[in-house]
Amino acid sequence: xxxxxxxxxxxxxxxxxxxxxxxxxxxxxxxxxxxxxxxxxxxxxxxxxxxxxxxxxxxxxxxxxxxxxxxxxxxxxxxxxxxxxxxxxxxxxxxxxxxxxxxxxxxxxxxxxxxxxxxxxxxxxxxxxxxxxxxxxxxxxxxxxxxxxxxxxxxxxxxxxxxxxxxxxxxxxxxxxxxxxxxxxxxxxxxxxxxxxxxxxxxxxxxxxxxxxxxxxxxxxxxxxxxxxxxxxxxxxxxxxxxxxxxxxxxxxxxxxxxxxxxxxxxxxxxxxxxxxxxxxxxxxxxxxxxxxxxxxxxxxxxxxxxxxxxxxxxxxxxxxxxxxxxxxxxxxxxxxxxxxxxxxxxxxxxxxxxxxxxxxxxxxxxxxxxxxxxxxxxxxxxxxxxxxxxxxxxxxxxxxxxxxxxxxxxxxxxxxxxxxxxxxxxxxxxxxxxxxxxxxxxxxxxxxxxxxxxxxxxxxxxxxxxxxxxxxxxxxxxxxxxxxxxxxxxxxxxxxxxxxxxxxxxxxxxxxxxxxxxxxxxxxxxxxxxxxxxxxxxxxxxxxxxxxxxxxxxxxxxxxxxxxxxxxxxxxxxxxxxxxxxxxxxxxxxxxxxxxxxxxxxxxxxxxxxxxxxxxxxxxxxxxxxxxxxxxxxxxxxxxxxxxxxxxxx
Numbered sequence: 001x002x003x004x005x006x007x008x009x010x011x012x013x014x015x016x017x018x019x020x021x022x023x024x025x026x027x028x029x030x031x032x033x034x035x036x037x038x039x040x041x042x043x044x045x046x047x048x049x050x051x052x053x054x055x056x057x058x059x060x061x062x063x064x065x066x067x068x069x070x071x072x073x074x075x076x077x078x079x080x081x082x083x084x085x086x087x088x089x090x091x092x093x094x095x096x097x098x099x100x101x102x103x104x105x106x107x108x109x110x111x112x113x114x115x116x117x118x119x120x121x122x123x124x125x126x127x128x129x130x131x132x133x134x135x136x137x138x139x140x141x142x143x144x145x146x147x148x149x150x151x152x153x154x155x156x157x158x159x160x161x162x163x164x165x166x167x168x169x170x171x172x173x174x175x176x177x178x179x180x181x182x183x184x185x186x187x188x189x190x191x192x193x194x195x196x197x198x199x200x201x202x203x204x205x206x207x208x209x210x211x212x213x214x215x216x217x218x219x220x221x222x223x224x225x226x227x228x229x230x231x232x233x234x235x236x237x238x239x240x241x242x243x244x245x246x247x248x249x250x251x252x253x254x255x256x257x258x259x260x261x262x263x264x265x266x267x268x269x270x271x272x273x274x275x276x277x278x279x280x281x282x283x284x285x286x287x288x289x290x291x292x293x294x295x296x297x298x299x300x301x302x303x304x305x306x307x308x309x310x311x312x313x314x315x316x317x318x319x320x321x322x323x324x325x326x327x328x329x330x331x332x333x334x335x336x337x338x339x340x341x342x343x344x345x346x347x348x349x350x351x352x353x354x355x356x357x358x359x360x361x362x363x364x365x366x367x368x369x370x371x372x373x374x375x376x377x378x379x380x381x382x383x384x385x386x387x388x389x390x391x392x393x394x395x396x397x398x399x400x401x402x403x404x405x406x407x408x409x410x411x412x413x414x415x416x417x418x419x420x421x422x423x424x425x426x427x428x429x430x431x432x433x434x435x436x437x438x439x440x441x442x443x444x445x446x447x448x449x450x451x452x453x454x455x456x457x458x459x460x461x462x463x464x465x466x467x468x469x470x471x472x473x474x475x476x477x478x479x480x481x482x483x484x485x486x487x488x489x490x491x492x493x494x495x496x497x498x499x500x501x502x503x504x505x506x507x508x509x510x511x512x513x514x515x516x517x518x519x520x521x522x523x524x525x526x527x528x529x530x531x532x533x534x535x536x537x538x539x540x541x542x543x544x545x546x547x548x549x550x551x552x553x554x555x556x557x558x559x560x561x562x563x564x565x566x567x568x569x570x571x572x573x574x575x576x577x578x579x580x581x582x583x584x585x586x587x588x589x590x591x592x593x594x595x596x597x598x599x600x601x602x603x604x605x606x607x608x609x610x611x612x613x614x615x616x617x618x619x620x621x622x623x624x625x626x627x628x629x630x631x632x633x634x635x636x637x638x639x640x641x642x643x644x645x646x647x648x649x650x651x
Contacts, residue, residue, distance in 0.1 A: 165434075167453060167463050168482050168498035173506040175215050175493040177204055182487030183424045184229050185474045188238035191481040191505055193255070195241060196493055197229030203243065205257055211509040221257045230424060233296075235288045240310065242296050244286040248279040250298050252310055261313045263298070273304045277315050285334040291341045303329035305346050320362040324350045325370060333378045333423070339388050343405075347372070347379035347393055353403070369408045373397050381426035386433040390456075394427040394438050396420070402436065402459065413459035418452065419443055422473050422489075431479035435462060439472025439486065451475050451486055467494060481505040 177196050184197035194206040201224065204217040211218070224245035231244035240260060243251045252261040266276030273280075281301035289295040295317070299305040307318035324330040332346035337358075343366070345355040351374055355367035373379050377396030384391055390412065391403045398419050401411040420441050427438035430453075437453045449472035451465040471489030478485065483497040483505045495506040529537065551557040612620065 165462060166501070167435075167465075167484070168502050169463075169465050169484060169496040170498045171496070173215070173495040173497070173510065175206065175217075175495065176491065177217075177487075177493055178202060178491040180491055181422065181471065181473050181489040182491060182493055183422070183473055184232040184244075185476055185485055185487045185493070186232040186234050186241070187476065187478050187481070187485065188234040189236060189480070190238060191478055191503075193234075193238070194485065194493075195232050195234070196487065197232050197243070198491065199228040201226055201228060203229055203232070203257070208505050208508045212512040213510055215509065219257050221253075223251050223253060223257075223259065230283065231285050231287075233287050235293050235296075236290065237293050240293070242286055242288060244283050244298065246282045248281055248283060248300065248302075250283060250286055250296075250308070252296075252313075261310055263308055263313045264315070266302075273302055273321060274319055279304065279306065281331075284332060285336075287336050289341050290337050290339060297335055297337065297344060299332040299335040299346055301331045303331050305332055305335050305344065307344075318362055320344065320346075320356050322346060322348050322352075322354050324348070324352070334380060334382050336382050336384065338384045339386060343367070343384075345382055345384070345391065347382045349376065349378060351375040351377065351379070351395075353379075353382065353391070353393060353408075355405070367405050367408055369403065372401065372403070372411075373399065378423045380420070380423050381438075383426070383428055385429050385456075386431075392427050392429065392436055394418075394420075394425055396423065400427055400436070400438055400454070402456070415454060415459050421471060424473055426474055426476075428476055429456070430477055431482070437475060437477070439475045441471035441489070449489070451484070465496065478505070 175194075175196075178198055178200050180198045180200040182196055182198050185194070187194050192207065192209060194208070195203065196206070197203045201222050203221050203223060205219045205221075206217045223243050224247055227246035229243065229245055231242075233242045233244075234240075235242070239255050241253050241255070241257075243253060245251070248265050250263045251259060253259050264278040266273070266278040266280040268280040270276050279298065279300035279302055283298055283300050286296060286298040289297070294310050296308055296310070297305060298308065303322055305320040305322065306316040309317050322330045322332050330348040330350045330352065332348050332354075335344065335346040337344060342358050343355050344358055345353065345367075347353050351371055353367075353369040353372045354365045356362050357366040360366075372393060373395035374397035379393055379395050381394040382391060389404060389406065391405060393401050393403065395401065399414060399416045400418055401415075402413040404412050418438060418440050420439070422441065425439050425441075427436065429436055434456055435453050436456050436459075437451055440450045440452060442449050448466055448468040448470055450467065451472055452461060453463040453465075454460065455462050465484070465486070467486060467488055469490065470492065472486055473489055474485075474487035476485050477483075481497070481504055482502045483495055486494040486496070488494060497506050499507075527538075616624075
């Protein structure tokens with residue numbers, strides 16, 4: 001009788017040509033369908049080297065060279081045979097159909113199953129798969145049904161709702177910038193560094209990774225002399241910082257605060273702003289291009305928005321003129337790029353919002369919204385949403401509005417009663433684009449400012465963060481750190497975060513101990529020389545009190561100040577007149593050479609006549625030969641005698 005054919009996997013796509021041969025059973029000639037014989041003979045499996053390398057184990061059973069020591073092959077084979085028999089009976093009841101879930105599980109573990117030819121071959125291959133996978137337990141395979149999909153989707157939606165409404169403000173850390181309001185804040189895209197600017201002209205750089213629990217900045221610069229800092233922005237790569245101040249020239253510094261470029265100033269005597277190379281009035285805002293690290297935008301009170309290139313700041317790259325409804329100049333108060341960089345938007349002091357297409361000539365506006373805010377107020381911030389469809393504006397009329405650039409005739413949502421005292425108060429979107437937040441200033445009778453969070457779809461107040469006894473000037477929410485950074489009016493920077501959902505940032509520096517710098521630590525090093533000569537040996541001070549008393553008596557060690565002047569003076573100083581020698585000499589000479597004003601001046605002069613005649617020195621020798629001898633009028637004894645009357649004038 002010819003031997004039975006061996007049962008094999010067939011071709012497996014993911015692992016190549018793999019096959020497992022089995023020894024035929026020769027004891028019994030009669031065998032059932034899909035069974036290994038009527039008698040329970042020992043079924044041997046001899047794995048090939050390909051299966052061993054692909055599946056990651058040594059063998060299915062006893063090897064010819066050495067027995068397997070990890071598990072008992074006989075018990076595993078018996079258990080696999082029982083499972084195969086039960087699955088065979090179930091498959092025969094359903095007319096030879098194979099469970100699709102098991103086929104899918106086998107495909108996930110060892111690769112796709114070849115297309116079936118007959119019912120017998122499919123069943124035997126399924127049985128052989130179970131036998132081959134028995135020695136090593138496969139990874140857990142989960143089969144998803146419709147009910148499972150609904151549960152998973154509902155759980156995902158609940159998680160999204162939770163992250164959309166949750167605000168990481170459970171913990172707070174304060175950084176001190178100074179005593180004046182913090183008017184500018186920016187964090188680089190990686191979240192490693194923070195930069196802050198104030199109206200006290202200083203810019204401070206903070207490094208979260210290098211900062212200890214002392215919370216001190218590693219550098220303080222004053223880039224624009226005596227001009228307040230209005231805005232700061234990190235570039236998309238984090239290697240440059242744009243500084244907007246009260247001057248007409250924007251500056252670009254590197255990551256460590258060293259100046260890289262300064263924009264040129266325009267000619268203030270030229271009327272046409274397109275013919276000047278730069279701004280001629282103080283700046284109001286600026287930002288970097290979201291995709292081009294070399295390009296940035298600035299707006300000024302001269303009624304223009306200009307595009308610059310970092311490599312060439314001697315000439316602007318592009319200029320946009322903002323005009324009011326009557327055609328006159330309208331000064332932009334804030335400007336920004338869209339998320340893709342295709343639109344440039346600015347808010348003007350006439351209450352309008354004007355946008356230009358970056359891909360076209362900047363002649364006409366592509367989006368124009370008149371009377372967006374109250375005319376004459378400064379719209380302090382304009383920002384695009386992450387989806388690029390909506391724009392939020394923070395007006396100086398205590399309002400916050402949301403606009404749709406596709407239908408700009410009226411705002412989508414608007415909310416009032418958001419009082420602000422500063423022209424730098426901004427607004428921003430949350431990282432998940434579901435919330436919109438801005439800062440407020442406190443009025444008389446209130447305890448402090450607030451950071452107000454609004455739902456983007458309904459514009460209802462979701463949450464408020466109170467900042468006691470301080471105005472909220474700047475606020476930003478970093479997407480990578482998941483932390484909220486607030487610049488207050490009292491010079492402090494408040495960092496709000498959550499211990500579980502926030503990453504790095506303020507959490508890095510809180511766990512580090514305070515470092516003592518070398519110049520802050522004063523230490524006295526005592527050199528011990530036990531074998532030195534007595535004249536060079538330093539005695540160990542037994543009592544610090546005696547050493548202090550001894551140093552107090554020594555004027556050099558104690559740095560004793562000069563004692564007050566006594567009656568006779570001390571230390572070369574004279575006490576009678578002033579504390580200096582010059583004052584003493586001037587006073588004494590004045591007393592010694594004092595002339596009595598009561599005497600006759602003629603007598604005072606003639607007192608020296610005899611001495612001058614006997615010993616002429618100054619004037620008399622020079623005029624002795626040319627001048628006659630002077631004759632003085634005799635003195636009269638009667639001083640009351642009146643002189644003769646003058647002769648009258650002859651006609």
